[in-house]
């Protein structure tokens with residue numbers, strides 16, 4: 001059983017953003033860009049734990065909560081899909097432009113608790129973004145973990161995010177299984193939806209934990225598949241999304257029952273989610 | 281300690297020399313806690329229509345200024361000293377609840393803290409609860425307010441004062457020339473006419489009935505106007521927005537209501553609480569179940585404002601009544 005511990009506190013005014021600079025923008029897919037962010041004096045804004053969130057703002061437009069997908073010595077990175085007003089404004093930024101950043105918020109993936117275990121990372125579409133922080137952590141601490149599998153799928157080749165990672169870097173340290181929904185010219189990899197690929201691969205639940213993130217419909221079917229394969233709810237971990245404003249459990253926006261996703265989440269085991277009111 | 285009623289305003293004037301004094305007063309549209317101008321009469325007949333939360337958690341509050349040309353953000357730091365003279369025990373309790381959220385939980389809210397440290401509360405013990413008041417069912421004693429700095433009770437031609445805190449002692453010192461010794465006659469006990477019976481495990485029973493059809497029935501008449509949250513002394517949900525002038529501007533927060541349809545709608549359109557049923561359930565459960573689970577106490581103080589003012593006549597006390605009813609029916 002995986003226990004998920006709670007997020008850390010940031011000192012000072014938790015609602016006040018730091019002004020930071022976008023130092024690199026990577027176009028992942030037609031509607032996903034990755035933003036690498038650094039403080040104005042060239043430092044890392046803060047050190048998030050894998051799975052934690054940050055409130056990112058275009059100061060004269062608005063702010064929203066995003067997962068942090070990676071970090072280096074002097075930067076943090078977030079991959080953002082264009083879905084609305086603010087994300088549109090983010091997508092219109094250029095390298096060198098300023099953003100506001102506050103965080104890190106929420107709990108994190110159980111990196112300690114899963115030491116010594118096999119981990120199966122399952123992602124769909126942009127859902128690989130939060131999972132990537134844990135995959136990178138696991139690869140950086142490779143000997144702490146058992147077998148690592150990454151199963152990732154998207155609509156088309158063009159919609160696969162982090163191509164360098166999934167095709168070049170990660171295969172050196174884990175087993176990667178990449179799939180796209182519909183056949184297309186030039187793709188000789190697997191074709192099919194993530195849940196069916198999961199069943200095809202017939203992963204053994206023995207000693208294995210699953211980290212699962214993606215669109216709700218994919219999660220629903222993956223859960224059915226994982227249950228069939230014998231994975232228990234305690235060993236399936238996911239992240240939730242809710243609308244957020246404050247990030248610190250005050251504005252009331254992101255509650256599910258008495259839990260705040262910004263504070264008690266975003267990482268939950270399926271067993272924990274089952275105990276919450278069905279309002280996601 | 282006592283103060284003659286005809287000296288009350290003189291005492292307020294002494295306090296007003298060093299702090300902004302707020303009194304319950306009649307307004308053009310509704311009674312509320314208003315800045316005392318040195319002459320206005322207090323309105324003590326019944327509790328104010330509007331809650332005092334605005335003084336700690338303004339309906340719209342500047343948080344910081346940003347300047348994208350200079351690459352700076354500048355934090356607002358509220359520093360005004362405020363004394364509320366005549367806040368009701370239910371409203372004092374509401375401040376204690378807000379303290380739990382803004383001061384005592386995982387993160388401290390610096391704006392609230394600044395206002396709270398600068399606030400002194402002189403409570404006014406309730407002698408005449410309104411027909412919608414049910415604070416004594418919600419663990420508030422109408423005539424006492426342990427969370428206030430000073431408590432005053434009506435005793436005919438004078439008010440009896442009890443000092444609870446160092447801030448209260450300071451008030452006593454400021455107005456000492458108007459005070460007379462004298463042990464108070466016992467303040468007569470006051471009982472609300474509206475009673476709510478609730479089982480000890482109300483929060484558990486409510487959560488167990490999350491999918492109950494009662495939420496549909498209860499919310500049937502709700503207009504989604506949000507009035508209940510605005511006038512509730514303990515509703516503290518807020519939105520964050522900005523007033524932009526090109527590359528500079530102000531970020532502010534303002535009251536919000538979980539009764540509004542776009543409250544939890546996400547970018548992309550998904551709304552986890554799509555109809556008034558889910559929204560009313562969330563408001564009631566937040567008061568009576570989620571807050572008790574998280575903070576160990578109910579978030580409703582029984583002030584009755586939402587019952588009094590709801591245009592659709594919704595009544596939060598129906599919720600415990602239903603649970604209690606189904607309990608006694610077996």
Ligand code: SF4
Pocket residue numbers: 501502503504505506507508509539589590591592593594
């Ligand atoms: S005041 Fe009444 S009608 Fe308005 S949102 Fe609240 S419950 Fe609904």
Ligand code: SF4
Pocket residue numbers: 508511512513514515567579580581582583584585586587596
């Ligand atoms: S829920 Fe209604 S009765 Fe309870 S504190 Fe709020 S306004 Fe008063």
Ligand code: FES
Pocket residue numbers: 243244245246247248249250251252253254255260261262263
């Ligand atoms: S975002 Fe404000 S409570 Fe979670």
